[in-house]
Amino acid sequence: MKEHGLKRTENVEQATHRLFQRFRAGTLLYALLVVVVLAATSMALISLSASQQMLFQRDQLHTRLNQQVTGGTEVLLYNQDLPFDKAIWQCNMYQGDTLFLERRCWGFFDLLVAKAWHQTDWRLEQQNRFALAGRLPDSVGRAALYLSDNSKPLALAGNTALHGSAYLPRAGLRPGYVNMTGFTGANLLDGQQKFSSPDMPRLDEKRFLSLQEKLATLPPNASASIPDSSEISFDSQTLVIHQRVLQLQSQTLRGNIMLVADSLLWVGPGAQLEDVILTAPVIQIDSGFNGTLQAIATRTLLVGKNVRLNYPSVLALWSPEPSTTTLRGSLGENSLIEGLIFCRGPLPYRPDTAPRFLLAANARLVGQAYVDGWLQLSGTIYGNASCRNFTLETSASIYDNYILDATIDARKLPKSFAGPMIYPLNDYGRKVVKWVK
Numbered sequence: 001m002k003e004h005g006l007k008r009t010e011n012v013e014q015a016t017h018r019l020f021q022r023f024r025a026g027t028l029l030y031a032l033l034v035v036v037v038l039a040a041t042s043m044a045l046i047s048l049s050a051s052q053q054m055l056f057q058r059d060q061l062h063t064r065l066n067q068q069v070t071g072g073t074e075v076l077l078y079n080q081d082l083p084f085d086k087a088i089w090q091c092n093m094y095q096g097d098t099l100f101l102e103r104r105c106w107g108f109f110d111l112l113v114a115k116a117w118h119q120t121d122w123r124l125e126q127q128n129r130f131a132l133a134g135r136l137p138d139s140v141g142r143a144a145l146y147l148s149d150n151s152k153p154l155a156l157a158g159n160t161a162l163h164g165s166a167y168l169p170r171a172g173l174r175p176g177y178v179n180m181t182g183f184t185g186a187n188l189l190d191g192q193q194k195f196s197s198p199d200m201p202r203l204d205e206k207r208f209l210s211l212q213e214k215l216a217t218l219p220p221n222a223s224a225s226i227p228d229s230s231e232i233s234f235d236s237q238t239l240v241i242h243q244r245v246l247q248l249q250s251q252t253l254r255g256n257i258m259l260v261a262d263s264l265l266w267v268g269p270g271a272q273l274e275d276v277i278l279t280a281p282v283i284q285i286d287s288g289f290n291g292t293l294q295a296i297a298t299r300t301l302l303v304g305k306n307v308r309l310n311y312p313s314v315l316a317l318w319s320p321e322p323s324t325t326t327l328r329g330s331l332g333e334n335s336l337i338e339g340l341i342f343c344r345g346p347l348p349y350r351p352d353t354a355p356r357f358l359l360a361a362n363a364r365l366v367g368q369a370y371v372d373g374w375l376q377l378s379g380t381i382y383g384n385a386s387c388r389n390f391t392l393e394t395s396a397s398i399y400d401n402y403i404l405d406a407t408i409d410a411r412k413l414p415k416s417f418a419g420p421m422i423y424p425l426n427d428y429g430r431k432v433v434k435w436v437k
Helices: 002-078 205-216
Strands: 088-091 098-106 109-119 124-135 145-147 154-157 161-163 166-168 173-175 193-195 229-232 239-248 252-255 257-267 272-285 290-303 308-318 328-331 336-344 356-359 364-377 380-393 398-400 402-404 407-409 430-436
Touching (some): 002 098, 002 124, 002 430, 098 205, 109 430, 252 257, 308 328, 308 430, 328 336, 336 356
Parallel strands (some): 154 173, 166 193, 229 252, 239 257, 252 272, 257 272, 290 308, 308 336, 380 407
Antiparallel strands (some): 098 109, 124 430, 380 398
16 A cells, blocks of 8 residues: 555656646746747837838938929029029038039920939939929010000900000000991000000010020931820930921820921821920911910911910910011910910011911910011900001901900909010019929
């Protein structure tokens, strides 16, 4: 019995020992597991903290770079002494940041380029900003009308309305009669009358020389084919498409693109164009087109009916070279342009070859018209019209310095409107007309 009891006691002790050993092993394993979990959690927290710190620093860097490109854009806008078409570099401004500024010609507007970048330990961080800039109108540009003093009065007939100040010949205004129709408006002028001079408002001739040089110089890598769709950033080289005849039917072209034709450039209603420049002797924009563009024709510019040209668009008839051909342009019925209509022939001015432009019935311009020649106004201008002469052609006769059933209302020009960069420097300054990519 004793031996049996001793064996039983030994078995109990052995079982207890084994249980204790297992408990110690389990405790150790559990402790190791806890240590591993805590270590992993700590590493994750450290990694998360480092990542958050990196993201915070990156956000701060982006904010700082964005502030620099914003400030750089303002410098380009307001500093009149900065060189044109030349890059400006400012390095090591803030902890190794680099700021790049450039102002160059994009048709009748300025293209402002501001870039800021910083090389970090992990990557190059960069912020870019591109904008088209125009010039705020001066007192003449804010007037309803500037008619050069040609020693003849301006005759108004039918339901014609002039709202805003007007620079007129000393011969002034008078009621007119066209096909037995007299003036039916309440007042000949709803605004202040001022005197004009025999000359047109001055232009920035250096600007035109720069634009003429750019339009006349084709790059050697100009493309002869029109892509079905293309969007070129203003951070890239300009895509120049050059053919004898260019026809745009259903293509989508946006951004830093210039289309040059040697004879005819035709734009169909299915084309989608934004911010591009068109130049050719003859440009025709068919009825129903909708887009944003600058069209510069050297002989003829025809815009069909129900066309919409969004701000900031330009319709320009401009021939700097001597010619015996009269420049002719028209904006068709029920069409709208937000921006500029510009007509100017070779200098010095010649009345026999001076440009002629027709703003058809129910056509509308929101912006400025500068016609260094003959303007036939049958539609509406919300803004300013500056011209040497008005003309009115009917089936029966041609009337000199007549306006029939038309409206010029300077009050409806948006206060935020900025015109092209073709006028000399003034105290009103520049303004961003559109942010581009």
